[in-house]
Amino acid sequence: MASGRSSRNHHWWPVGLQSYWTDRFGYVSWIGPGGCIEKKRSVNRKIGFKIHGHTIFRGTDWESNFEYEFDIDNEVHKIISALQGMTPLGRTPKEFFALIKMLGKKDRSLHDMCKFYHLEEQLHRGLLLFLYSLLIRSPGSRSRYEGYPEMIGLPPDEEVGKGNMVQNYRIAKKLCMSGLISNQYFVLMHSPLKKFIFGDGSLDWLTGNLVANRINGRALLPLTPHLCVYFCTPMAMRSTPNCASISVPPWMVEWVNGITQIYSKEKLFFLGKPPQISDAFRRNQFLEHAEQKDALIDMLDEAIGNKRSRNHFFGLNANLY
Template sequence: MGTGAMLGGGSKSREHHWWPVGLQKFWADKNGDLAWISPQGKIDRKRVRNRKIAKKAHGHTIFHGQVWETNFEGDFQSVDDAAPQIVETLLGFKPFGLTPSEALHMFRLLFKRDRHLRDTCRFYNLDENTNRKLLLLILSLLIRGPGNRFRYENYPQLVGLPPNENVGKLNMRQAYSLAKRQCETGSLSNRYYVLLHSPWKRFVFGDGQFDWLSQGLNGYRIDGRALMPLTPHLCIYVCTPRSMRVTPNCASFLAPPWMVDEVNEMIQACSKDAIYFMGSQPKLMPAFIEGQFLRHNRPNNYLIDLLDEVAGNTRPLSSLISWTA
């Protein structure tokens, strides 16, 4: 049998996307181009429809010697196909403050000393089907992203061995298989989503994410928190409160510019090679210029604490922000 024979099913394509084209389209300009910037400040643009962005050759192919290979690109097909509709559903969960009466209420809150972020939210209930699909989409983006790929490939260093690309792919496939099984058929533990809408200032997307969720995968539950920009105007935060009511399980609010800046700084700190953006070129942060995948030392900072408070996952508000490679 010739080189490249395949074990199991899956796509025969050698170009595997870690960011689905269906999501990239939300970040394209009026010409259909998507822009990104490197740590050195170099800007590139490509047409989304050409499918040449955020991909890796044989990124989801495990090689077994010189002859056999296992391609698990097809494992992501269903979640990628569903991604655009999931985002459209979330965009339909409008934030509080869009009507004149709601805008007046928000203005009055500025003079209220004991105001809370929850006071500016509109609340929704995600049905079980949407909940499962959304959680799987978030986990799929985290698990196959370059940041986690880098960590998976470096697991052998824990036992004194060099990084291994095939080991990384095996770990990636195992993690996603576990996530898929839990999201599709497992029992759903407490899960709360907070939608940050920003009609004015734009979010960025990176090749690394604020991820304290994918590491919380086990055979029984999915525990942790993550922050994921889905479009330039919508970012989602997911967390696992210790206790919560069955409904609502989703809050939606208008994010002020400082929150968007904070999210973008966190995304830059987690990213290594590329920050994707729409419109004006983002200001590069020192953490991104380092060109490393950094991780937050703690799963919280002031913004995360505020979002946790909305979800009912209350802890003392903190201000410490520390990043490590």
């Protein structure tokens, strides 16, 4: 949860969210680009934070703290519980047999494998703001914000980065809490078997459009080892539903994890078996796609009704890296 002004340890990975990644002994584990595995007790609140990460120092005795802005952290468990309750197709006997029957059809699509819901307004706005909060304060975004002075020949600046961070988050917060929420869609990816990983960077084709004061783009964020959220803003969609829930196979989880490794630099958090490190993560840089294109994203767009190649979902061309 957001700890307010009294603490100088400002979390970019909310403590409440870390609880879902804690093993039965109370530890959260992560692996670095060199293959070194570390772990700490989550109860000590010394994971996923930066000292004075949300305090802007102005070169004098004056400073400003914006840690309180991330009060959406207090809603973590409520949001996760609501998403977990939106179960994918196949969790009831009737749905299970219908799903088995569907698997025998050659012309099935990813859309056919989804169960659809409508997020009520409060949950919709809260989830969207929570996704923005994770993206904007991540080390990956912080690095990008600090590098803006390089555009005019100046060195990276940590305080400039904090200023950009809080400016973007305040825009996002206003849009999420009181702006229009039409043409926004969530895909909930549930994985009962293979686990997702979480890194210090994420696929973020969303926050860059805040400069135009609008919510537009795509983002892919693992929230728990068994739940990943994809968010997008379709050009056109019906008013309801606005959420698709699907149980994803292990190879799709592996694909998501590969994308997470591209966008991460120093830490990959995991529960259970450590992930196999990719060449991208070994480079120890915040990398990204050369273009905002990925076949997995195409598949997820299919879940909301966009027509995509069906071969991808059922095993062909599934290995991106």
